[in-house]
Amino acid sequence: MSESPSFRSGFVAIIGAPNAGKSTLMNRLIGEKIAITSKKPQTTRNRILGIVHRPLCQLAFVDTPGVHKAGKILNQRIVEAALGAIPDADVVLWLMDVSRSFSGENDMILDHLKSFKKPVILGLNKIDLVARPELLKWMEHWNSRFSFREIVPVSALAGDQLDILLDVLEKYLPEGPPLFPEDSLTDMPMRFIVAELIREKVLRRTGEEIPYSIAVTIESFQEGGPGEKAEIHAAIHVDRDSQKGILIGKGGSRLKQIGIDARRDIEELVGKQVFLKLFVRVQKNWTRDTRAMERFGY
Incomplete structure (x- = not known):
């Protein structure tokens, strides 16, 4: 047998x-x-x-x-x-x-x-x-x-x-029991994935001068009850004043489009409607500041 x-x-x-x-x-x-x-x-x-x-x-x-x-x-x-x-x-x-x-x-x-x-x-x-x-x-x-x-x-x-x-x-994997519950797809926190989705939309909506100098942090994440929208406030950090204007765009048009693109993916991720508020903040030369990099998760 x-x-x-x-x-x-x-x-x-x-x-x-x-x-x-x-x-x-x-x-x-x-x-x-x-x-x-x-x-x-x-x-x-x-x-x-x-x-x-x-x-x-x-x-x-x-x-x-x-x-x-x-x-x-x-x-x-x-x-x-x-x-x-x-x-x-x-x-x-x-x-x-x-x-x-x-x-x-x-x-x-x-x-x-x-x-x-x-x-x-x-x-x-x-x-x-x-x-x-x-x-x-x-x-x-x-x-x-x-x-x-x-x-x-x-x-x-x-x-x-x-x-x-x-x-x-x-x-080529070793024999052994499952390492994660059978319904899990990742161990990454929801806040991390949401921040990454926002960063992706910045990458896709901006030119070469912006993408490598941005980081995204989630300031607040309220899931809301049944039938309620989730509310998310996120900050997009740049390392120069000139980048802030580029990212916001004329009359806020580029930032608005980034928000629309990101909200669509986030709603699919969380399975409900989302109110997404984006801010742009200047963190001078953060890509060369080890303490700032650690605060942003790098």
Whole structure:
């Protein structure tokens, strides 16, 4: 009589260069938006946990910031947060964007991974954007440079081959009971996710001069009773006076649109109507002030 399969659970660190599609992949895998996305580099600044439940497995994905050559103190902390997820993971999923040329960031990650004895799965993302010969070139190049357990081509945006990716990752997780309740999707506080959704809308509604100098804090969060709106007051912090005017826009138009965009996503997240009030505050040179960075969660 054959034994029934054992349950597996563990942590999967998703690492990669900026804009490799890490947050898009995690959102797609868990079926909810808990990690923000945009086309701008360094969109993700913190490690974010997303949980996937399968019949015989629970995978706790850790979405990490993009690894890049960091000059500023804030960016150095962002990279440290990304690479710091590797020692605690059971499996590392290294995600690469095959629609872009080979990058120096991937060489940085390669050098770092060589010092850890972790199972590493290579995920080649955005396969819907390249022809097969180009994909094979990526597979041959990286297979010759590192001993990956397996290589899985995927498209996070289109959802291609994600079940295959989960099957592969599941094999390398240790046997053990679930780590989180079966109805949980993340361990991130609601305030954190709301602040991130607001920051995402700022990234998408502003030019290059604003995104890297903002932080968002939730000043108050009143959930409200049955049939009542939730009320949220949030502050968007910039590090120069000139940025405040850009963010607010003519007659407050840009800030109003950011609020409309953010409220739509927040209402979907909390499952009720939301009154959202946004403020813009100047915190001089906060991206170079370690105490301010710590207050904003970096």
